Amino acid sequence: MVQNEEKRYTRLSRKHLLVVAGLIAVIGVVITAYSLFVVQLVGQEYRVPNTGSRNDGYIIQNLSGEQISTWLSWRLVDGTVLHVNVIGADKYPGKLDLIKDVLLSQKAIEVDNSLLHTGLQGTTSTYYVGWAGALAQASKDQTQFYIPDKLDVIESSSASGDITIMMTSEQSGDGYSGSTKSIADPSQHQILKSQIIIYGVDKLSDEQFKTILRHELGHAFGLAHASAPGDLMHATIQTDYPYISQCDINTIKSLYNGKEKSQVTC
Numbered sequence: 001m002v003q004n005e006e007k008r009y010t011r012l013s014r015k016h017l018l019v020v021a022g023l024i025a026v027i028g029v030v031i032t033a034y035s036l037f038v039v040q041l042v043g044q045e046y047r048v049p050n051t052g053s054r055n056d057g058y059i060i061q062n063l064s065g066e067q068i069s070t071w072l073s074w075r076l077v078d079g080t081v082l083h084v085n086v087i088g089a090d091k092y093p094g095k096l097d098l099i100k101d102v103l104l105s106q107k108a109i110e111v112d113n114s115l116l117h118t119g120l121q122g123t124t125s126t127y128y129v130g131w132a133g134a135l136a137q138a139s140k141d142q143t144q145f146y147i148p149d150k151l152d153v154i155e156s157s158s159a160s161g162d163i164t165i166m167m168t169s170e171q172s173g174d175g176y177s178g179s180t181k182s183i184a185d186p187s188q189h190q191i192l193k194s195q196i197i198i199y200g201v202d203k204l205s206d207e208q209f210k211t212i213l214r215h216e217l218g219h220a221f222g223l224a225h226a227s228a229p230g231d232l233m234h235a236t237i238q239t240d241y242p243y244i245s246q247c248d249i250n251t252i253k254s255l256y257n258g259k260e261k262s263q264v265t266c
């Protein structure tokens with residue numbers, strides 16, 4: 001009788017051991033998964049799931065309206081405010097706040113490089129949500145020409161302002177989600193005015209609208225397209241992290257330092 005009891009205890013404690021071992025294994029898997037997929041991937045919350053590649057139009061015209069191909073930058077007097085005029089903002093309620101965010105935000109975010117396939121998990125890069133923050137960062141080093149980091153948003157039905165933003169619910173004939181036309185003095189490589197149009201506005205989510213505008217503003221400040229497919233300034237916007245990258249900032253810096261190249265290279 002006593003022997004039987006002992007056997008039962010032994011069997012029970014073996015069972016307990018198995019259960020405990022099983023639990024430890026499960027907890028281990030959960031912790032590993034948590035650290036792999038949650039803890040170390042900094043910036044995952046900034047993901048904007050890409051809903052199809054988006055093309056845009058970017059052209060430069062001289063004063064006679066002829067299309068030209070060159071590198072350009074603004075040549076404002078040091079400290080001058082660059083005015084961005086949103087034409088017809090009241091037609092699309094809520095969009096003005098999104099425009100102000102993309103233009104005026106100083107917010108810098110850290111994103112794990114593995115999420116953009118630019119580096120190892122656990123290493124991060126800084127991105128900017130708004131152009132004011134990116135341009136302020138670019139202005140930290142002295143450049144030959146003034147980088148216009150003082151931005152102001154105005155609302156006027158006239159075409160006043162250095163950069164104009166127009167929104168339309170119509171689709172572009174070329175299938176573009178947005179376009180930027182810069183009027184330039186090619187002899188000076190100087191931008192005189194930049195006109196942005198965002199198409200199909202009422203079909204865009206807030207994040208899609210901001211992504212397209214962020215890209216077009218890159219053109220308006222002088223950037224051409226990026227070689228890296230994962231960059232905000234790639235000809236076809238396809239990244240899930242559509243923010244202003246260090247590559248974009250470096251290209252702005254060199255462009256305003258007189259380097260004759262506006263293509264973003266990483």
Ligand SMILES: [Zn+2]
Pocket residue numbers: 056057058215219225233234235
């Ligand atoms: Zn573009």
